[in-house]
Amino acid sequence: MALIRLKGGRVYDPAHGVDGEVRDLYIRDGRMVVPAADERVDQEYDVSGRVVMAGAIDMHTHIGGGKVNIARAMLPEDHRGDRLPRGELTRSSCGHAAPGTLATGYRYAEMGYTACFEPAILPVNARQAHMEMGDTPMVDKGGYVMLGSDEFLLRMLAGKQDQAAINDYIAWTLHAARCIGIKVVNPGGISAFKFNQRNLNVDEAHVHYGVTPREIVRVLARGLDDLQVPHPLHIHASNLGVPGNVDSTLATIDAAEGFPIHLTHIQFHSYGTEGDRKFSSAAGRIAEAVNANRHVSCDVGQILFGQTVTASGDNMAQHRNAGHASPRKFVIMDIECDAGCGVVPFRYRDQNFVNALQWAIGLEIFLLVGDPWRVFLTTDHPNGAPFTSYPHLIRLLMDKSFRNEQLARIHPDAQAMTTLASIDREYSLNEIAIMTRAAPAKILGMADRGHLAPGAAADITVYREDADREKMFTAPEYVFKDGEVVARDGRIVKVVWGRFHAVAPEFDRGIEKGLRDYFERYLTMRLENFKIAEDEMLAFGHNAGLATHPCRR
Amino acid sequence: MPPQPSATTIANVTCPFCGLACDDLSISIAGGLIESRTLKCPLAERGFAAGEPATPRVRGKDVSLERAVGEAAALLSRAQSPVIGGLGADMAGARALLALADRCRAVVDHMNSRSKLRNLLVLQDGGWITTTLSEVRNRADLIVLAGTGVVSRFPRFFERCVWNPESMFSRGAPKREVVYLGRGLDVSAGIAPDGTTPQVIECEVARLGDAFSVLRALIAKQPLQCAEAAGVSLEAWGALLEKMKAATYGVVVWAAPDLDFPNADLAVQSLCELIKDLNRHTRFSGMPLGGSDGDFTANGVQMWQTGFPIRSRYARDGLDYDPYHLSAERMLAAGEADALLWVSSYDERRVPPETDVPTIVLGRAGMKLPREPEVLIPVGTPGLDHAGHFFRSDKVVALPLRQLREPIAPSVEQVATAIAAALPA
Ligand code: SF4
Ligand SMILES: [Zn+2]
Numbered sequence: 001m002a003l004i005r006l007k008g009g010r011v012y013d014p015a016h017g018v019d020g021e022v023r024d025l026y027i028r029d030g031r032m033v034v035p036a037a038d039e040r041v042d043q044e045y046d047v048s049g050r051v052v053m054a055g056a057i058d059m060h061t062h063i064g065g066g067k068v069n070i071a072r073a074m075l076p077e078d079h080r081g082d083r084l085p086r087g088e089l090t091r092s093s094c095g096h097a098a099p100g101t102l103a104t105g106y107r108y109a110e111m112g113y114t115a116c117f118e119p120a121i122l123p124v125n126a127r128q129a130h131m132e133m134g135d136t137p138m139v140d141k142g143g144y145v146m147l148g149s150d151e152f153l154l155r156m157l158a159g160k161q162d163q164a165a166i167n168d169y170i171a172w173t174l175h176a177a178r179c180i181g182i183k184v185v186n187p188g189g190i191s192a193f194k195f196n197q198r199n200l201n202v203d204e205a206h207v208h209y210g211v212t213p214r215e216i217v218r219v220l221a222r223g224l225d226d227l228q229v230p231h232p233l234h235i236h237a238s239n240l241g242v243p244g245n246v247d248s249t250l251a252t253i254d255a256a257e258g259f260p261i262h263l264t265h266i267q268f269h270s271y272g273t274e275g276d277r278k279f280s281s282a283a284g285r286i287a288e289a290v291n292a293n294r295h296v297s298c299d300v301g302q303i304l305f306g307q308t309v310t311a312s313g314d315n316m317a318q319h320r321n322a323g324h325a326s327p328r329k330f331v332i333m334d335i336e337c338d339a340g341c342g343v344v345p346f347r348y349r350d351q352n353f354v355n356a357l358q359w360a361i362g363l364e365i366f367l368l369v370g371d372p373w374r375v376f377l378t379t380d381h382p383n384g385a386p387f388t389s390y391p392h393l394i395r396l397l398m399d400k401s402f403r404n405e406q407l408a409r410i411h412p413d414a415q416a417m418t419t420l421a422s423i424d425r426e427y428s429l430n431e432i433a434i435m436t437r438a439a440p441a442k443i444l445g446m447a448d449r450g451h452l453a454p455g456a457a458a459d460i461t462v463y464r465e466d467a468d469r470e471k472m473f474t475a476p477e478y479v480f481k482d483g484e485v486v487a488r489d490g491r492i493v494k495v496v497w498g499r500f501h502a503v504a505p506e507f508d509r510g511i512e513k514g515l516r517d518y519f520e521r522y523l524t525m526r527l528e529n530f531k532i533a534e535d536e537m538l539a540f541g542h543n544a545g546l547a548t549h550p551c552r553r
Numbered sequence: 554m555p556p557q558p559s560a561t562t563i564a565n566v567t568c569p570f571c572g573l574a575c576d577d578l579s580i581s582i583a584g585g586l587i588e589s590r591t592l593k594c595p596l597a598e599r600g601f602a603a604g605e606p607a608t609p610r611v612r613g614k615d616v617s618l619e620r621a622v623g624e625a626a627a628l629l630s631r632a633q634s635p636v637i638g639g640l641g642a643d644m645a646g647a648r649a650l651l652a653l654a655d656r657c658r659a660v661v662d663h664m665n666s667r668s669k670l671r672n673l674l675v676l677q678d679g680g681w682i683t684t685t686l687s688e689v690r691n692r693a694d695l696i697v698l699a700g701t702g703v704v705s706r707f708p709r710f711f712e713r714c715v716w717n718p719e720s721m722f723s724r725g726a727p728k729r730e731v732v733y734l735g736r737g738l739d740v741s742a743g744i745a746p747d748g749t750t751p752q753v754i755e756c757e758v759a760r761l762g763d764a765f766s767v768l769r770a771l772i773a774k775q776p777l778q779c780a781e782a783a784g785v786s787l788e789a790w791g792a793l794l795e796k797m798k799a800a801t802y803g804v805v806v807w808a809a810p811d812l813d814f815p816n817a818d819l820a821v822q823s824l825c826e827l828i829k830d831l832n833r834h835t836r837f838s839g840m841p842l843g844g845s846d847g848d849f850t851a852n853g854v855q856m857w858q859t860g861f862p863i864r865s866r867y868a869r870d871g872l873d874y875d876p877y878h879l880s881a882e883r884m885l886a887a888g889e890a891d892a893l894l895w896v897s898s899y900d901e902r903r904v905p906p907e908t909d910v911p912t913i914v915l916g917r918a919g920m921k922l923p924r925e926p927e928v929l930i931p932v933g934t935p936g937l938d939h940a941g942h943f944f945r946s947d948k949v950v951a952l953p954l955r956q957l958r959e960p961i962a963p964s965v966e967q968v969a970t971a972i973a974a975a976l977p978a
Contacts, residue, residue, distance in 0.1 A: 064857070066948065066949050068857070069853060069856050069857050069948070070676075070948075072856045072857065072860045072861075073673065073676055073677070073856055073862055074676055074677055074680065075677075075860075076677060076860075076861060076862070076874050079860040079861055079872075079874075080874075083870070083871025083872055084871060085868075085869065085870050085871040086655055086867065086869075091652070091655050091858070092655050092859060092867050092871060092872050093858060093859045093860065093872075094859055094860035094861065094871070094872060095860075098860060099860060100856075100857065100858050100859040100860040100861075101857050101858055102858050102859065103860070122949070124949060124950060125949050125950070125951075127942070127950075127951040127953075128853070128944070128949070128951045131644060131854075131857070131942070131951065132857045135648070135854075135857060135858055151691075151721060155721075193836075194688070194692065194802070194836060195836075196801070196835060196836045208722070319682075319832070325680075328679070329676075329677070329678060329679050329680035330680040331676065331680045331681060331682070331683070332681075332682040332683075332832075333682070333683050333684065333685070333949075334683075334684045334685065334688045334692075334836075334838060335684075335685050335688070335947075335949055336685050336686070336687040336688065336947075336949060336950070337687050337688060337691055337721065338687075343680075520577075521719060522687065522690070522691055522719075522720065522721050523687045523690075524686040524687045524690060524713055524714065524950075525576055525687075525950055525952070526565040526576050526577055528564075528565045529565055529567060529576045529952055529953055533953075536942075536953065539645070
């Protein structure tokens with residue numbers, strides 16, 4: 001097969017300590033290779049002076065599943081502002097806050113992203129989530145399946161079932177729902193809301209089961225460690241958006257008892273109650289805790305100003321926030337004794353004190369967490385902002401003077417409440433490559449993604465160097481997916497379908513006996529139909545494949 | 554699936570013949586024939602009943618599938634303003650039809666859009682708080698049926714979600730209170746297994762919107778000028794409101810096709826706002842039943858791929874969504890469409906609207922058409938002739954459909970893909 005050379009690029013491959021060295025890279029059969037000494041190069045791309053990184057990986061982006069489709073249904077007015085007509089290669093779709101899957105795939109690839117992970121798959125809705133991700137072209141994909149407010153787990157905990165049984169249930173769920181990780185959203189809170197509880201603190205008991213969020217976090221974090229699932233428990237902590245929630249976030253770290261955890265959209269969980277308005281930044285305390293606890297990672301969920309839509313499994317928090325909807329509409333759902341969801345359109349304004357401070361808090365966290373391997377670049381698309389704003393966010397991180405210019409425009413009281421202006425740090429290209437490539441692949445257990453060593457998949461992004469980092473990261477010169485050029489200068493030149501990624505830890509099949517009985521007695525779907533077969537995944541994903549990664553940490 | 558020589562029973566079969574998508578059917582097959590009379594559901598019995606294999610036709614003459622596909626492609630490629638209507642298909646069929654629509658810049662509309670819009674417009678205007686079948690089955694202590702008897706359209710609703718013998722949060726059968734709102738409804742299914750009869754508030758269904766507004770005013774303690782609403786006294790509505798407020802998990806069920814009166818979307822909106830009001834203190838949810846004929850399947854795919862719901866046009870400069878103007882029926886009647894591709898793979902009775910524009914029909918085998926279309930291609934039924942996927946009424950659960958017999962006709966996916974492939978590049 002043809003040997004391709006990328007000649008003379010400045011390579012950033014932090015997984016192997018390569019920090020901007022000029023190197024040639026070789027591709028054959030979609031993989032990075034070391035050619036034999038005398039081997040003929042069939043095709044060459046002169047990328048001298050260019051910045052070369054592995055394809056970017058978004059480890060937390062709401063791209064598929066029921067609540068995303070509700071958001072789409074709710075927002076025709078937003079779609080109308082960003083219609084994608086059919087092109088020679090691409091299909092009609094729409095973009096912005098709740099884009100169609102087709103536009104999602106095209107736009108991620110145009111920005112140099114080659115893999116995306118949907119972080120909130122309800123077990124009972126997993127089939128739909130995979131259908132939607134399967135219809136997302138260009139990128140590889142996978143998802144985290146939600147446990148922690150499903151009645152089955154809460155019944156197990158209330159019935160004092162042992163960790164081994166819980167581990168079987170976790171593994172069974174990963175397998176049945178074909179996911180790569182487990183997420184917990186407002187632990188126990190989604191179920192508690194169905195019992196009319198409106199808040200659930202880390203040590204507060206669920207009114208029916210008597211179980212606390214602390215217990216749920218502990219058994220799930222430990223279970224994933226026992227099962228050696230690479231991705232640690234992905235936690236959307238208690239009290240999303242509530243002033244003072246820094247305490248429950250720190251209590252959640254404590255609840256994990258040293259087992260690895262990932263705290264998602266941590267910006268929304270880093271609020272204090274200081275000042276006249278009883279709303280302040282607790283980014284310093286949060287960053288300190290993340291820095292001190294090496295088993296903790298986070299993604300930020302940066303907000304950026306403008307119209308978006310928030311979509312979450314956290315029906316309790318979304319119902320609490322529904323009054324802030326803009327435009328004024330919202331959807332709240334209780335779902336199948338399994339989970340829930342809430343969709344609330346939202347417009348973040350720089351002249352709104354709270355929004356302005358949220359913006360600053362997110363940036364403070366980025367800049368105060370020292371280890372780029374443990375803080376990931378996300379806007380929690382679309383909750384903080386649509387993913388298309390990543391290049392702008394990268395510029396905010398890499399360019400202090402630009403950041404301070406933006407800071408000068410926000411609500412003056414928010415400026416007074418943030419330490420942002422005093423932080424000098426600017427992210428380097430190497431650090432950006434860590435947080436958007438090497439670290440996400442590592443934390444997901446994908447050995448052949450996020451780096452450029454021989455054997456890796458040839459997902460590669462080639463940027464033209466530009467002091468304006470926003471411009472640079474908006475439209476890379478070349479994007480290779482599995483060794484083929486799929487986007488050039490921010491335009492799709494070939495449509496491909498990426499594969500699914502999942503894990504399948506072992507479990508005792510005996511767990512199905514109790515589960516089958518539970519499904520038949522209480523639910524309105526049979527266990528056999530709940531489980532997603534491998535051939536269904538292939539059909540959903542246009543036969544691009546399903547990669548099952550080994551479980552080891 | 555190989556032909557079944559002797560009788561077999563297949564368990565956990567999903568039924569796609571209404572939006573409930575029951576997946577607990579046991580289907581007996583003997584000599585390739587499905588024993589459908591044991592299904593205890595009239596719609597399922599009908600749906601799983603045998604169909605006759607049929608041949609494609611072009612202008613009334615039997616032709617090969619290839620010929621019919623070629624004719625369909627030629628007809629669509631000549632059209633300036635084609636409409637793809639019906640859209641009664643499974644997920645893969647919907648994917649293929651929408652890809653075809655994108656190729657020929659068609660308008661897409663579903664046969665149930667008219668009633669479904671009564672809900673969609675509310676979702677887009679104010680949103681709602683809703684719940685799903687298993688939540689009702691386990692939690693609901695008050696079930697209000699607004700303007701519908703439910704069972705004529707969703708036969709097993711009460712069996713599966715109301716009169717279940719046990720629930721997670723009750724000892725024994727869950728205690729329910731059932732209240733119907735409407736005159737002349739079939740309320741027999743609302744009689745509890747212990748013989749308790751449901752309450753019926755005999756109001757005018759067409760004026761339910763007034764009743765919901767009154768309930769909202771009563772919650773807000775606003776003074777009311779009227780003495781009655783929808784033909785029922787304020788005292789009676791006040792008593793219902795107290796019941797709703799006292800419920801721990803109340804649910805209002807409605808079926809949009811049964812709310813067939815002018816401005817029904819406003820009545821639904823009033824109801825959804827009432828439910829929001831009730832959630833200030835207790836938990837209360839709506840349950841809009843729908844999804845029959847693959848409605849939510851086709852809409853789901855269209856929405857996730859493009860962002861826009863059905864009643865959209867794949868126009869040259871991007872998608873247009875217009876819930877009023879892009880009705881297939883209206884466009885045909887107004888002479889704005891010049892070709893129609895009609896798809897109904899679940900139900901052979903759902904024939905295209907009357908029109909004299911060139912028509913292609915992908916119909917469940919056995920479809921009887923009042924006018925011979927230019928092209929007729931009999932298609933298999935998802936969940937019977939081929940495997941597939943179907944979205945249930947709550948839009949959350951997508952169920953796998955199985956192949957139960959040797960297919961008597963190709964699938965919608967196969968035919969639509971073949972038509973797209975036969976279009977000039
Ligand atoms: S109620 Fe509906 S889904 Fe259930 S068996 Fe009858 S027709 Fe089929
Ligand atoms: Zn998220």
